Amino acid sequence: MNSRNFSIETIGIVGTGAMGRGIAQIAALAGLTVRLFDTNPAAVGAARDYLAETFARLTAKGKLDEARSLAALANVSGAQTIAELTGCDLVVEAIVEKLDVKQALFRELETVVSGRCVLASNTSSLSITAIAAGCIDPSRVVGYHFFNPVPLMKVVEVIDGLRGDPAAGDALMDLARRMGHTPVRAKDMPGFIVNHAGRGMNTEGLRVAGEGVASFADIDRIMREQAGFRLGPFELLDLTALDVSHPVMESIYHQFYEESRFTPSPITGTRLKGGLLGRKTGEGFYRYVDGKQQVPAEPSAPTGLPRSVWVSQRYPQAREAVVELIGKAGVKLDDGAAPAPDSLIVVTPFGHDATTAAVDEALDASRVVAIDALFPLTGAARRTLMTTPATTRAARDAAHALFAADGVPVTVIRDSTGFVAQRVVATIVNIGCDIAQKQIATPADIDLAVTLGLGYPRGPLALGDALGAPLILTILRNMFSVLGDPRYRPSPWLARRAQLGLSLTQPDAADIHTETQP
Missing domain, CATH: 1.10.1040.50 (N-(1-d-carboxylethyl)-l-norvaline Dehydrogenase; domain 2)
Known part of the structure; x- marks a missing residue:
């Protein structure tokens, strides 16, 4: 396959719903010529009216100068037929998520546009390779997945089909930057990166x-x-x-x-x-x-602190954080090798449920309460406690009162492998690692796409690094040991880097370009 030089100045957009309008807006503001087409002719006029109102509103708010607003609107025109897209350098479809409908559209576009026109799909879930399979020339079909609302969601996924020309994807990467968006590159796999x-x-x-x-x-x-x-x-x-x-x-x-x-x-x-x-x-x-x-209101924390508290030594760092909170609440710490008969028992499992933690240490489950120590307990905005099925109301309420004594809200949940935050965060990290393992995208693009596309505080790989890859691995392995559910099997990417002490964001060393030759 010979790569071509794709130069993009005129964009056709098929489908004038929210996504089509959003793409038209950022393209027009970037100085590109935009032609809108919809099977409903009235929708084209409505889309242009919407853009006029949007540009006027942005101008009134001082976010867009009037000259640029008028120029952007002048860049947008309607097309009454597909044939009027003949001079486009790029056509982006933003129509219904049905494979046969998209294939039929691209076959029709091939009869209209030149051989140097890129055909892009804004699909969120369909295979780019499958869409391109209906074309005579599948090499110029690329995924161009924007997120709603397009002007505010500053990331776009560029997806290469199996028979795609990399130059077509390169052209869309450059175009995204020109339109003020951050492009990430992905292989054609279900959900791409973000979904x-x-x-x-x-x-x-x-x-x-x-x-x-x-x-x-x-x-x-x-x-x-x-x-x-x-x-x-x-x-x-x-x-x-x-x-x-x-x-x-x-x-x-x-x-x-x-x-x-x-x-x-x-x-x-x-x-x-x-x-x-x-x-x-x-x-x-x-x-x-x-x-x-x-939002339903939370119940008030109970009153009545425990007389003494025994804390498991299974995870020393977690124990230290719990002991600090006990001291601040003015409650006696039970330092015995085993809990005294009247002590509240606190465990700090990672990936295990409270029941497993109690049984493993031969503890009285009726007095056991678990606390999630994955995130810092001191200075926390919320803490989570977990009971066994045998935990008494008195033990539960005493633990709630203790860990809410400094005014931090406490959520008490039923027994769960990995509490809530542990299991959700570990799953997020694990799936991110598997995306990297499958080489669907680079580690950098995975984290970039997730932070921009999903608004997470960190990308999954950086999040795993921040919490500690070995700890995430422990959580997953413990969840898997209790439940036997392959859902929680650790990704090889996570397991190997945790064992070697490497960052989850690091590609294989042999794949990293250096100037040093052996």
């Missing part, structure tokens, strides 16, 4: 809820305030809407031939059928009144 990596938060959050461990609101509170994410899994699902997110979950699961890591939840399937889609319908995992999320 693939996003399975960790959503599917694991749903699994936690499905096991009856905690409520939707409590899971969100833990992921936001303890783990530091901007949104919890159910707030995120409400924002994206289940009619969008659930089909993507099913699509990725089936495209990976029922890979257990991506198993969808009947929770979202049932709620989708019931029309509880999220913010846009006024009710999802939360209710929305005048667009405002209605």
Whole structure:
């Protein structure tokens, strides 16, 4: 295959919904000529009117000068037929997510545009190779996956099909930068980077809820305030809407031939059928009144501190943090080799549930409460406690009072391998590692795509490094040992780097270019 020199100045956009309009907006502002086409002619005029209003609003707010606003709008024109896209250097489709419809469109475009025109799909879940398979020349078909709303979501995935010309992808990478976006490059695999990596938060959050461990609101509170994410899994699902997110979950699961890591939840399937889609319908995992999320209030912390507390020595660093909190609360520390008969028993498992931690150390499960020490306990915005099925109400309430004594809110959950934050974060890191292992994208692009596309505080690989790859590996191995679920098997990328003391962001050393020759 001979690479061509693709120069892009005129862009055709097929489909004038939210995505098509957003792409048109950033292209026009970048000085490109934009031609809009839609099978509904009225939609083209509506899209141009929308852009005119948007540019005028940005000008009124001082975010766009008037000359540039007028020039951008002048760059946009409508096309009444596909044939009017003949002079385009690039055509981006942003139409319905149906393979046969996209293939038919690209076959028609091939009869209209020149051989130097790149054909790009904004698909979020379909194979670029499959879309290109319907074309006479599949080499110029590239994935160009923007995120909604396009002007604000500053990342775009450039996806190479198996028969794609790298020069076409290179041209779209350059174009993305020209339009003020950050491009990341991915192989043609289900979910590409962002939707693939996003399975960790959503599917694991749903699994936690499905096991009856905690409520939707409590899971969100833990992921936001303890783990530091901007949104919890159910707030995120409400924002994206289940009619969008659930089909993507099913699509990725089936495209990976029922890979257990991506198993969808009947929770979202049932709620989708019931029309509880999220913010846009006024009710999802939360209710929305005048667009405002209605969150159930948390109960007040109990009063009544324990007389003495014994803390497991299984994880010394975690024990040290717990002992510090006990001292600050003015509670006596039981320093015996085994707990005294009247002491509250605190364990700090990583990946195990409270029951396994109690049995492993031959502890009285009725007095055992576990605390999640994955994130710092001192200065925390939230702490999470976990009980065994045998833990008494008195032990639970005493532990709650103790760890809330300094005013930090505490969430008490039912027994769960890996609490909430541990298992969700470990799953996020593990899936990110597997994306790197499969060479779907570079480690740098994986973290960049996730931070920009999902708004996570760190990319999955950097997050694993921050918490410690060996600790993440321990959590996954312990979860796997308890549940036997292949969902929690560690990625080879994670296991090898944890064992060698390498950063999860580091490619294989032999693949790193250096000037030194052997």
